[in-house]
């Protein structure tokens with residue numbers, strides 16, 4: 001008899017562990033453990049050290065805002081980590097795990113989220129997560145130009 005398999009569609013998202021997290025090996029390990037505890041799979045990861053130009057290209061939509069220079073300064077202050085995450089609802093699940101953009105609000109309203117636990121300020125908020133399928137596709141291509149997202153999804157779906 002052929003065993004019944006339940007194919008579960010997977011979704012990919014791009015996560016950043018920003019420089020303040022990557023300054024501490026211990027924090028980095030804790031965050032990876034928190035990701036895995038949610039059954040979110042880390043499909044790929046790489047360390048990144050940005051120039052001001054690269055930070056500006058990624059955060060172009062924020063150019064002109066009062067926090068733009070601060071944000072680019074923060075993101076070029078040291079190495080950070082880019083991750084490709086996979087789960088059935090990866091975009092929503094990762095954003096739920098990191099919590100609201102502003103750590104002080106996260107501490108009040110969602111105290112168990114990663115930004116509540118580790119975020120330092122509105123700008124130095126420790127994490128990034130793609131906000132839609134299209135953004136995830138573009139952001140994964142930005143950090144992992146060698147990866148084929150369609151192939152990755154096929155592999156993920158067949159392993160589900």
Ligand SMILES: Nc1ncnc2c1ncn2[C@@H]1O[C@H](COP(=O)(O)OP(=O)(O)OP(=O)(O)O)[C@@H](O)[C@H]1O
Nearest residue numbers: 062067071100101122123124125127128129130131
């Ligand atoms: N009001 C603010 N004051 C200071 N820094 C800010 C503010 N809003 C956003 N930032 C910084 O700019 C980044 C990008 O802002 P965006 O609005 O895209 O936030 P987000 O979608 O919650 O966070 P991310 O895109 O990093 O996941 C934030 O993660 C934060 O580092």
